[in-house]
Amino acid sequence: MTTPPPLSEPDPSALICxxxxxGLCAGxxxxxxxxxxxxxPLCQWCMEPVQEKWGAGVRYISTRG
Structure with missing residues (x-):
């Protein structure tokens, strides 16, 4: 697991979208x-332990139509 930067630093995905x-990470x-x-709903650092537990196939799927 990589050490995340301070919370004041955005997730790299926020810089390119x-x-x-x-929005804010749920974690x-x-x-x-x-x-x-x-x-x-999670930044890359909060998603990392979730993927370790559930596997690389875990992803967020919107429930909105």
Whole structure:
């Protein structure tokens, strides 16, 4: 597991997505690409232990139609 930077630093995904798709990580409240295609409720550092537990196939699927 990699050591995350300070919470004031955004997830790298937030730097490359449109501003309207940026939101706060559900785990640590770091800015991340949360909304729209490719978004996730967790930043890469919060998602890492989840993927270790559940496998690389775990991903967020929106329940909105």
């Amino acid at each position: 449109p501003g309207d798709r940026v 640590c409240q770091r800015k991340t690409h949360r909304y729209g295609s490719g978004g996730s």
